[in-house]
Amino acid sequence: MIGGLGDRLSALVDKIKGAPVIDERLVKEVVRDVQRALLEADVDVKLVMDLSKRIERRALEEEPPAGVPKRDYLLRIVYEELVDLLGGEETEGLDVDPSRDVNVIMLVGLYGMGKTTTAAKLARYLQRKGYKVGLVCADPYRPAADEQLRQLAEEIGAPVHTEDTDDAVKMAERGVEELKDECDVIIIDTAGRDRLSEDLIEELKEIAERVEPHEVLLVLDATVGQKAGDHAEAFHEAVPLTGVILTKLDTAAKGGGALSAVARTGAPIKFVGTGERLDDLEEFNPKSFVARLLGIGDIDELLRRTEEMMEEEEKEEDVLEGEFTLKDLYEQLEALSKMGPVDKLLQFVPGMGAGRRARELSRITEERLKKYKVIMDSMTEKELENPEIINKSRIRRIAIGSGTSEKDVVELLNHYRMMKEVLEDIQSGRIPRIGGELGRVIRNVLRG
Ligand SMILES: Nc1nc2c(ncn2[C@@H]2O[C@H](COP(=O)(O)OP(=O)(O)O)[C@@H](O)[C@H]2O)c(=O)[nH]1
Ligand SMILES: [Mg+2]
Known part of the structure; x- marks a missing residue:
């Protein structure tokens, strides 16, 4: 499809899939291949450069x-x-509504x-x-224009209106009636013309006024390449368009140019013509079109997977926004203990590398964790959810219930407050959010 674009792009996908590592060198190579493929398909140089x-x-x-x-x-x-x-992702379907008395669609464009x-x-x-x-x-105007349409209508068993007059507006109006x-x-x-002439504009405007099309x-013939953009703009100025149909994409080596140029005008491409047969019309949807160009049949699967992961990350961020409880702390401490030397890890976190927090955190040993767990087991649900209510007498009760000391309980509460502070710092931006693998690990630690 559209010249060799599909071939080139699917080769690119194979390259990505087969590369031993995804490194800078490969990325640059991929970018170059994309450039070459798009330029060959006649996409505007500046668009290609921006995209790459x-x-x-x-x-x-x-x-x-x-x-x-x-x-x-x-x-x-x-x-x-x-x-x-x-x-882009948003696609507009055809505005056809079965509850209307009738839906009117006007096709406009030059000859041929x-x-x-x-x-x-x-x-x-x-x-x-x-x-x-x-x-x-x-x-x-065109000799046998009515005959051509009649024949096609017959082929698909559709009622057709033609009449012998030289008034295009009347033909349209009476046809609808x-x-x-x-x-x-x-x-x-x-009717078309050789070019977008004044009389064509007048005629189309008048028809639109009379039949009020939806x-x-x-x-537009896609073989004109990038010029399709200006063409669409000029027409849109003359009669407001609701969409574009690009034809002859099957033969258009410059189809990429036409598609991208029209897309840039903001006019939605609603269909593409991909052959001479009456079945050769396809709804145009950039997502599935690109998936096909790339030859990734399983693009949905791939996207679903990455989307799920992204949602996970968002949820993770939500935890950062939410109320931090002792229960969260327990999970975090557990995660932290699995990660190895905490002080090393924290050196990477701006604002957390050295000092009291790091020291405190690095003191968390497995043994302590176990103790914390026992302490928490003696807390009520209310206390776990809302540690602020844990006063002196509650501390005593918890220590007795868990067989630990009041000092242990206080230590746990101190840890909790410290972690909460760190979270608040992150929320308020005092500690920058860190991207990357490390950021993720740290966020995981913070959230447990
Ligand atoms: N290959 C190919 N030919 C097409 C396509 N759409 C239209 N054509 C051909 O283009 C020529 C002009 O089409 P026509 O509908 O008469 O154009 P009009 O003057 O705008 O009404 C005809 O020979 C069609 O068969 C398409 O999507 N692919
Ligand atoms: Mg025609």
Whole structure:
């Protein structure tokens, strides 16, 4: 599809998957390959450079969420940036509403772009969704324009309105009038010109005023490449478009240029034409399109996995925001004890490396942990959730109940307060949040 773009990009995916390590050298190589593939598909140089800079920066700076292999994350970055290039995640479907009396879709565009063919393709697409679709010819200029549409309509068994007049506006208006009781959706195939002339603009405006279309879709031949962007903009100024259909993507080596240029104008690409047959029309969705270009059938699986991990990280952040209880402390201390020398670890944490906190934390031994556990077992649920209420008499009770000393209980409470302080420092930004693997480990420790 679109020239060799798909081939090049799927080769790239294989390269990422097969690389022994994901290092800077590989990232740079990947970036170069993406550049080459996109430039070859006629994507604008500046867009390509911006995109490759972003991929490189993200790949080198961003840390994958915990549990996501670097490899998957690099793929995800490439995927996300390509999706962005082609219009982003949000996709707008066709504005067709079965509860309306009738839905009107106007196709506009210059000669030879594929309007008439696309009208029939779109009709078939909607028929498949269960709509009764009618076709209206509003092209009085092209010889046999009505005949072409009639034939296509017959092929798909759709009612069609054509008439012998030289008034395009009347054709459209009467066509809608004629078919609206019978149909759920009416597609108007308007007349083109060689270029976007004043009289074409006037004509389209007038038709739009009369038939009040729910969709005005520009049909654009993708073989024009990057020029498709200016083209879409000019049309949009003349008659406000609700979307674009790019045709002939099957033959367009410059399809990447057309897609990205149109995406940049902000006009949603709603469909692409991928062949001459009436079935060769596809909903355009940057996500699945890019997944196919990359040849990652299991992209959903990959994304689901990385997304789950990201959600985990968010939850982790939530814990940081939440109320810190003695129960949390217990879990943290346990995690900490498994991590080896605590003082070494803490040297990496700005604001925590040396001093009282580090010393305190490094004193946590397994033995102490056990003692803490026993102490906590003697606390009530209320005390665990809200240690502030533990006063002198409660301390005495807990010490007796757990067979420890009051001093032990106080020590535990001190640890708790210290950890809470650290958390508050992190929350308020006094201790910077640390990224990367180490940051994750430390956050895990803090949260238990
Ligand atoms: N390969 C290919 N050809 C297409 C596609 N869409 C339209 N065409 C061809 O483009 C030519 C012009 O199409 P037509 O619908 O008559 O364009 P119009 O002048 O805008 O109405 C015809 O030969 C179509 O078969 C497409 O997606 N792929
Ligand atoms: Mg036509």
